[in-house]
Amino acid sequence: MLRIPFLLRLASLGLLLPPFFTQAQQTYSWENLPVIDQPRFRADTFLVTSYGAKGDGLTLNTKAINQAITECSQKGGGVVVIPAGLWMSGPIILKSNVNLHLKKAATLLFSPDKSQYALVEGFYEGKAAARNQSPISGTDLENVALTGQGIVDGNGDVWRAVHQRQLTDTQWKEKVASGGVLSDDQKTWYPSIAFKMASKQNKSMLLTPDKSLAEFADMKDFLRPNLVVLLRCKKVLLEGLTFQNSPAWCLHPLLCQHLTLRKLTVKNPEYAHNGDGMDIESCKNFLVEDCSLDVGDDAICIKSGKDEEGRKRGVPTENGIIRNNVVYNGHGGFVVGSEMSGGARYLFVSNCTFMGTDKGLRFKSVRGRGGVVEHIYARNIFMKDIAQEAIFFDMYYFVKFATDSPRDERPVVNEGTPVFRNMVFENVVCQGAKKGVFVRGLPEMPIQQVRMKNLVLETERGVELIDTRGISLEQVELVTATSEPLVFIENSQQLTFNSVEYAGKMPILFSVNGERSQDIRVQKTDFQTNQTVFANGAKASALK
Template structure:
């Protein structure tokens, strides 16, 4: 009897319920480590005395090697040739513009691409630069104490075409600014360091965006297009102009051991956004941002459906996430190429508008299916789980009014939350109801007795969920 799945689920639910209660939550569920320090949450500054990654390790531990997915990208042992950016006249004073030094260094290193590649070494200093375009078979390595600073002059970022799966810039029609670090059609690229920093100095971009003085969509901090075998690790990215890490049309990507710090009020500064990409692993990251910590995407409306490149085979694990305006992890709303086979295992989300969110709309088409989300801890979240079909922003007036998204086979389990305003919001579409949504082993301490769950045009099942969900969910026995 004690080995039956039902009994084990009941035991797990009792454990979750024991987490909920004033003064006990973090000590019971998080080993006594609080990630809700008031000063941090008010200022979005690094917690003291722990660094972000020290805090991450204190919560998640080091993890077992078999649980890590860094093996999905080759463990390069080093490049046969290395040069320093100073070899090309760069000056690390934070004032001298070094764009040409980066261009010359990368041009020089092209000759080594066919012989195992090369490394561009960034020593201690403040290295101001405009847009940097990478090449294949390259390691960009930043020494401890090195900081790449993004130029605050918009003219240092060339204007490039919008992505074909978006049909335009994401914010404005027409082209867009290039990203601080970018590449197209690359393979075998490593962007790493010894806990060094890449600072986008995004405040000028956020101000221009708010004032509506930009002629083009903002660039990202790091964007790689149609590239494969990518490793991004052991760095701090901060003050991104727009989305921070954006692999789009990519395959075989590992993003690990990153700290991402964007102010809570910095608009649309997502953390990591895999977009129409496959075989992506995101693990062991600390993300504190002004939008979604992680958002999985695949193109926008008719442009995404015609481009037809899904995001799939994605793993997200051991993530510590902070946000005020958006979600710990989201799917969409740009999901017109389809999203499937995504496994999320182990997140702590604090202060967010949404804990886990799927967002779509009429006109998107596409699908979100085969999603597994488990082992999630939520603290001070307005809505714990949201699956919504009313996110209605479109690229132009030619969007298809009968392109209904398909949302199905969504499984969420082992979720515990404290100080939650609303347990769940499931707003499907009458023309395309959301189906096969399964909830299990969920315990949420909700602050209200009004509209704890809000559901329409949705069907699914639940087992051991507290508070009990809407009537649209059938209890499993």
């Protein structure tokens, strides 16, 4: 007889769902999208100048701004207004029922004096960690907003290291002249000797029961804060503002509900290490719309915790709408992972444009993460000049292989096995990329049931499917610039290619590899038997 804990473990993997363990979960569709509640505020206005703040770029306004926010909240809430000016400040702590509003031409610039930011218990990639206090933060709040037409600048360049190869000669000379220290090979700039030593020694920032915050004092300069962190908040609105130059991640809502990010501009330099735009982690019911991002790492990123801690938290990011956004520079336009151990589901991405990102739709994980990512829907996605892949799945994130030979390791499926399944991508156009579609699952857990329909991909190479099951490409036009196989398949099953068009004469359309490749169906596609090759144990009967 099975023990209850084992059933629970299987259920968490989505491998067994007995009725007595399931929770009622609202299912959504394009016709029935999640509803996101909006915050409401009293009209009462609190001017920061009434509390002694000065927008002269010199005065430190930390006390005045926080005092205005606190008094506004204590009196029932309202709008705290920062007028036009250059407002220098240390950390700002938001309060319930307060809308912090920056007028046009108002710049909230955070102090480069790192002593203003206390060491606090925070999070790094889903795990408890020592961090410097975020320039803007809020915990356990309800009805809170950051709005306006102003700019929030995190002064991130004083916090981040940078490599010489990432800058022009002039930029590098200016960086070296600004202070800081260089690496031993003179090719990396560090903000301080403490930062350099922590980096060289690969010191951990993770908190453990036997280590207090005070013990991280010698590496404080290394513990870069995220610009905006909102923890366990409900009814949150960020609208209209420009957020830029963050020390690490820019916007990080964690365990929030009913979150709206609207008409934001999010900017970080291309060289900004960990310079993500939006990292939405373990949040429920959220909307990201009409935003523009140009960042140094992933742009719009979905996360839900990392490894065992993330699985123990067990809070998926779910019920999200991402629409009408433009992404310029970034490692990915819309991204899930790699910290997704709590899972992600019911995400609707539409009418988004990616211009020059490294990858377009990006899904990443690795053995040990666990978590179930499912019910992801994307349509009307338009891409141009993508540096790598337009549509990308990889369950070997940051794994290096000793050889290029096919992998056939198949460990036992357990709570650390990531599961990606049940997704639909429709109406995707890409002009310019290294590869149109790349999907690589695990031998023990293929990426499953992904339907791609109405794609036009003008790329150097076509499609590569490794360790997948139930993938379908329907009404797809592949315009490639290589004589290599249009579609490469390795150890994949139950694949469907329906109405695939291609440009020019392709000597090889399908390269089928691996003895586990089978049940591959090609319909309404112009190709001959001699345009298919079978290798590495694949049988000719695998393709029909």
